[in-house]
Amino acid sequence: MHEWSLAEGIIATISDECSRLSVDSVSDVDLSVGELAQIELPVLREALRSLKKGTVMSGCRIHISQEKTAFRCRKCGRNWSFSDSRKELEPLGDGGDNAVHYIPSSINAFISCPSCGSPDFDISSGFGLRISRFKPGGRRI
Amino acid sequence: MTEGTDPRDGLIRRRLEDTGSVVIFSSGKGGVGKSTIAACSAYLMAGSRSVGILDMDIHGPSIPALFGARGTGFRESRDGLIPARVENIPLMSIDMFAGGRGLPVRGAGKVEALKDMLAITNFGPIDMLVVDMPPGTGDEFLTALEMFGDRCSVLFVTQPSALSWNVTRRAVEIALEMKSDIAGVIQNMGKRSGRISSDCSRMHVPSLGAVGYHSSVGDRTVRELRGSAFMRELKKVLENASLL
Numbered sequence: 001m002h003e004w005s006l007a008e009g010i011i012a013t014i015s016d017e018c019s020r021l022s023v024d025s026v027s028d029v030d031l032s033v034g035e036l037a038q039i040e041l042p043v044l045r046e047a048l049r050s051l052k053k054g055t056v057m058s059g060c061r062i063h064i065s066q067e068k069t070a071f072r073c074r075k076c077g078r079n080w081s082f083s084d085s086r087k088e089l090e091p092l093g094d095g096g097d098n099a100v101h102y103i104p105s106s107i108n109a110f111i112s113c114p115s116c117g118s119p120d121f122d123i124s125s126g127f128g129l130r131i132s133r134f135k136p137g138g139r140r141i
Numbered sequence: 142m143t144e145g146t147d148p149r150d151g152l153i154r155r156r157l158e159d160t161g162s163v164v165i166f167s168s169g170k171g172g173v174g175k176s177t178i179a180a181c182s183a184y185l186m187a188g189s190r191s192v193g194i195l196d197m198d199i200h201g202p203s204i205p206a207l208f209g210a211r212g213t214g215f216r217e218s219r220d221g222l223i224p225a226r227v228e229n230i231p232l233m234s235i236d237m238f239a240g241g242r243g244l245p246v247r248g249a250g251k252v253e254a255l256k257d258m259l260a261i262t263n264f265g266p267i268d269m270l271v272v273d274m275p276p277g278t279g280d281e282f283l284t285a286l287e288m289f290g291d292r293c294s295v296l297f298v299t300q301p302s303a304l305s306w307n308v309t310r311r312a313v314e315i316a317l318e319m320k321s322d323i324a325g326v327i328q329n330m331g332k333r334s335g336r337i338s339s340d341c342s343r344m345h346v347p348s349l350g351a352v353g354y355h356s357s358v359g360d361r362t363v364r365e366l367r368g369s370a371f372m373r374e375l376k377k378v379l380e381n382a383s384l385l
Contacts, residue, residue: 009149009260010148012152014151016150092240098238099238099239102257103261108244109240109242120245123250131146131147132145
């Protein structure tokens with residue numbers, strides 16, 4: 001379900017930017033989706049396809065790239081990936097996955113460094129969803 | 142090409158279009174009863190308008206406990222997360238995600254979590270959003286002022302002691318420097334201090350009055366505090382601030 005809100009946010013944010021730039025259409029949008037947010041890409045694509053009708057994005061091409069999530073421990077310096085820690089979320093059932101899906105930075109409440117056990121780590125890549133860039137189309141006259 | 146845009150920004154702006162005004166309950170020091178004041182104020186305000194409450198305290202969320210609502214959550218929908226209603230007030234807190242665990246997250250992570258909460262929560266059309274802050278003027282306070290902008294006013298809670306007020310006064314000064322609207326200062330857990338009133342007068346900030354110390358407040362929930370002397374005194378203070 002979160003994917004529909006994200007799609008709404010993408011369209012709202014780009015619409016606001018287009019107003020600011022005095023342009024009335026967008027030809028290309030590049031999205032970067034971090035693994036941590038566990039976004040279902042088919043659902044996001046469907047939501048964008050449905051919600052962009054009648055907006056500045058109606059005729060645009062949407063390119064989505066996925067970014068692997070990596071962590072770095074602030075205590076011992078260990079680098080590791082989200083997939084290495086997935087098993088720590090499993091005993092929590094949907095609760096852990098849902099929390100991280102909606103609030104990716106809540107991951108610090110659920111996993112810890114595989115080497116030293118510290119929960120004090122940074123998310124060094126693959127965080128949430130970002131509009132990497134978009135290409136404005138026609139300029140308003 | 143336009144680069145590096147956060148899709149939550151537009152969503153937060155759209156969500157706030159459905160929110161009449163925002164009152165941020167803040168303080169300089171912790172332990173001054175700010176969350177209890179915020180929760181009970183939301184309850185009192187909800188008597189005459191639609192009110193939501195947002196707990197922006199990432200490290201010490203207490204709004205769910207104050208409403209006797211620990212373990213309650215939200216309903217997922219295509220339009221965002223619909224918060225559970227307690228006392229007819231929709232409430233949202235990081236505690237609903239962390240499930241009672243502590244969240245050892247630093248500055249940037251806190252800002253991300255707060256923006257996520259604001260973006261995904263659909264309070265629906267409400268007249269007023271009450272926001273409970275952690276003490277101080279750090280990431281949470283600055284993020285709230287940035288996100289809510291002209292829509293918000295700040296209500297500071299302090300104990301009448303010099304120790305508490307000296308820190309809160311600095312927070313008031315920072316809010317003034319940031320051109321924030323200040324609803325006023327509430328003194329909690331003691332008799333009204335003349336010094337605080339005169340400092341407020343000098344800063345052109347409303348001194349809204351005092352709520353005395355009531356040992357019975359303790360761990361009571363908002364529901365259990367209904368009709369208490371504490372609630373009656375708070376009601377008078379909020380009436381002074383034209384918030385009721």
